[in-house]
Structure formats: C-alpha cells, structure tokens
Ligand code: PEP
C-alpha cells in the first residue's frame with residue numbers, strides 16, 4: 001500500500017524511481033588500545049590523504065564554481081600539516097586513528113568558531129571532512145552521494161555544497177530532503193540543474209533505500225512504495241511535460257500579450273543560453289574570488305567583453321562587486337565583523353576601497369565600448385537615494401548610460417520612488433530583501449519559513465517598487481530566486497514587475513506559466529497572495545485560484 005508524504009515543492013517536475021539516501025555520518029567505535037602507534041598514525045594520515053584526493057576529484061568535476069571553490073578549500077584543510085601533526089601526536093600518545101582525527105578536528109572547529117566571521121562559516125566543511133576521514137578509517141562508505149548503479153531519487157536530511165558539487169543530473173532524478181526551505185542550497189541546486197525537488201519532508205529519512213517512490217516537485221507530494229507501473233506512467237508524464245516546455249520559445253508574454261522579459265542570472269559567459277532574452281544579473285564576484293588583491297583593469301575588460309560578446313546584442317545587466325557576508329573577500333574584509341550581513345558589504349565596500357569600484361566601472365565601460373553591447377550596470381545593497389545617485393553619477397561619467405540599483409534592503413524598497421529619480425531602473429534581489437525584511441540570516445536553514453519568498457510582506461515591498469516603476473516609466477525587475485518559481489513569477493507579474501531573471505533552466509517553466517494567464521488573472525492572483533496571512537497561505541491560495 002503506497003503512503004503519501006507531503007513536503008514543500010520547490011522545483012517543479014515529476015520523478016519516479018528508487019530512493020537512496022546520503023550515507024549517514026559514521027559513529028565513533030568504543031576506544032581500544034593502540035598496538036602499533038606508527039601503523040596507526042599512518043592509517044590516520046592515510047585517511048586524510050585519501051579524503052583530500054576524493055575532494056580534489058570532486059572539485060575538478062564540479063560544474064558550479066562556488067562549489068568547486070569550497071571543495072578546494074576543504075582539500076587544503078585536509079592537507080594542512082598542522083592538522084596532520086595534531087593527529088599524529090594524539091596517535092603517539094595512545095589514541096586510535098578515528099578518535100585522533102575526531103579530536104584534532106574538534107580542536108580546529110573550536111578555533112574556527114571562536115574566530116567568527118568567514119572561518120566560523122567554514123565549520124560545516126570541517127565537520128564534513130571529519131565525517132569523511134573517520135569513515136575511511138573505519139572502512140565505511142564515505143558520506144556523500146550514493147552510487148546505486150541506476151538512476152535514483154536522492155534523499156537526505158539536507159544537502160551541502162560538498163554533496164551536490166559533483167551531482168550528475170543523468171543519474172539523480174530528483175531531490176527530497178527532510179530540512180531545507182525555499183532558499184536553501186538544495187533548492188538552488190535543484191533549480192540550476194532542472195531537477196524536481198521537495199524539501200521539508202522529514203518522513204523521507206525513514207524510507208528504506210531502494211524503495212520505489214514518485215515525487216511531484218510542484219505540489220510537494222512524495223508517494224512511497226509505488227509499483228513499477230506507476231513509475232513507468234510517471235516517467236511518461238514527465239517526458240511529455242519536458243517536451244511541452246522545450247517546445248516553448250520566444251519572449252515572455254502573458255496569454256493576452258503583456259510582455260515580461262525573461263532574463264538569465266549568470267556568473268560567466270558559459271552560463272549564457274539562447275533561450276534568455278538577455279542577462280538580468282551578471283554576478284561578477286567569480287573574478288575576485290581566491291585573490292589577495294582585486295583583478296587588474298585589463299583582466300576585467302577581457303572577462304566582461306567575453307560575456308558582452310556572447311550576449312550577441314541582447315541586454316546584459318551587470319552587477320558590480322557584491323562582497324561581504326555570504327560572499328567574503330579577504331582583501332576587502334581583513335578583520336572579522338560582528339554582524340557581516342549588516343556590515344560593510346555590497347556597494348558599501350566602496351567606502352573603504354573606492355578604487356576597486358572605480359576600476360571595475362572603468363573596465364565595464366571599456367568592454368562595453370569595445371563590443372558595442374547594450375550594458376546596464378547596477379550596484380548591490382543600495383540603501384539610500386544618495387548612494388544610488390553617487391553610483392549612477394560615477395557610471396554615467398564613464399560613459400555607461402544605464403545605471404540602476406538593486407533593491408535588497410527595506411529602506412530602499414520603501415523609497416523606490418525617490419531612488420528612481422536617481423537611477424534608470426531597479427532590480428529587486430529577493431534573497432537579500434527577505435533576509436533584511438525578516439531579520440533572518442539567509443544561510444540559516446532553521447529560519448527557512450521566514451525567508452520564504454511567498455511571504456506577503458515581501459510581496460508588498462515588491463509591489464511598492466513595481467508601482468514606483470510604473471509611475472516613473474522605468475523598468476523594475478526581480479532577479480532573486482523568487483523569479484524562478486513559475487507560480488510566484490505569475491504573482492510577480494501581477495504585482496507589475498517588468499522582467500524576471502533566473503537561472504537559465506528555470507526559464508521554460510516560467511515562460512509556460514505566464515503564457516497560461518492573462519495579465520488580469522496575474523493581478524487577481526497577486527491580490528489574493530498579498531491578502532493571505534502568511535507564506536503558506538499565499539502559496540496555497542495562488543495554487544487554488546490557478547486551478
Ligand atoms: C539577491 O539577493 O536576491 C540576489 C539576486 O543577489 P545574491 O543572491 O547574489 O545576493
């Protein structure tokens with residue numbers, strides 16, 4: 001008898017197949033006396049070496065540059081001579097290899113936590129390292145993505161970047177996690193890879209590996225213990241759904257022809273796809289990562305020109321460097337800040353190092369001039385009209401005619417009308433706007449309900465910005481994760497936004513959802529979502545009304 005579990009659908013699509021869960025962290029055995037300390041030390045160091053090799057292999061295979069970066073940092077931790085020395089010392093004094101690794105890493109962990117800031121955020125990576133090295137010592141499978149030899153639905157408590165870096169969409173059919181939320185790493189990865197996903201489905205942890213399940217990433221339904229016929233039928237329906245989506249093309253339009261530009265969020269030229277009407281968010285941080293000094297003007301000109309040329313005449317909205325908080329850069333953030341998300345991040349870093357922004361804008365202007373591309377620039381974390389005016393003035397003085405501001409702070413959203421007197425467009429970063437509107441760290445999984453982009457308060461802030469845009473006759477788009485949810489994209493259109501920018505894979509489903517509704521229907525759905533008491537009710541009422 002099949003059993004229905006319900007979670008939160010965060011990436012639409014159907015999947016069916018056996019579920020296999022990420023291997024659990026190994027348990028330390030009861031300590032036993034060490035007979036041969038030299039051999040035991042070799043076992044411990046050997047475990048760290050093999051973990052470093054495995055993580056290096058995953059870094060090499062990773063398609064997501066941020067995940068590759070995290071993995072390379074983990075390799076360095078595993079190869080750290082200080083850690084190896086600490087492990088060896090413990091073994092010499094009679095501690096077994098797994099316990100020595102556990103204790104040495106616990107010491108590192110405490111030091112990272114005490115240091116705060118960027119290092120404290122790396123604690124989860126240290127824990128992952130510990131689990132892997134202990135598993136190798138004990139001869140258990142390394143925790144991480146299983147390899148059952150057939151396509152499967154991946155179950156987990158939650159997924160970390162180290163788990164998903166090498167995720168192969170040809171082997172993994174869908175994701176289902178016990179924890180997580182609409183902005184968690186699992187959701188972002190699922191959407192980027194085009195995998196159906198359900199989060200907040202705790203029952204999945206009790207399902208034995210190999211059980212056949214079906215999953216609906218729109219409704220959040222996960223049915224456990226289905227038969228082979230249901231699996232085949234579900235896969236047929238998913239194939240038909242994908243065929244329908246890939247048959248859609250062209251600009252974003254509601255059923256009655258109201259245009260809403262569908263743009264791509266990219267980190268480099270490689271992310272650009274033909275399907276997008278342009279780039280709505282070019283995140284430029286990639287170029288600055290892993291550096292002790294910012295990249296020089298010429299290097300930046302080359303990178304930007306590559307993206308502008310790849311856009312082939314389509315508009316490119318480039319965001320200037322957004323460093324700090326969840327994207328720390330050593331050369332801009334020497335000392336730890338007590339509250340990095342409320343600190344010197346985004347455009348604010350120009351207070352400390354104005355030349356970094358000046359060089360970047362000069363490079364953008366040169367690359368735009370050389371390629372003749374339609375380049376729009378915008379600054380992250382703009383908070384006041386004066387900041388917007390200064391940024392726009394600087395950009396225009398360099399010959400960049402279209403300058404905008406990201407709306408990520410409630411102070412900016414509430415003054416959208418005044419901001420629009422200074423800039424040519426606004427782009428709403430819903431990931432950060434949720435964080436700051438709800439005073440909830442966007443990296444904190446426990447607060448996922450507050451960070452839900454269906455929160456009526458967030459919709460209200462977006463609606464206010466969109467109205468200001470209409471009044472000023474200037475574009476107001478959304479470029480956060482909210483734009484990638486097809487049902488929410490319809491609501492955002494009803495609120496009056498003029499463009500939606502998302503990871504490229506999300507575009508067909510959003511295009512298809514828009515094409516199914518008239519503008520008046522989008523407005524009705526928006527009004528219903530705005531009137532709902534909370535995010536879950538807003539999502540539900542929009543779902544009911546759209547049938
Ligand atoms: C956002 O905050 O919504 C956004 C698009 O920017 P990022 O996620 O890069 O901070």
Ligand code: MG
Nearest residue numbers: 408429431432
């Ligand atoms: Mg942001």
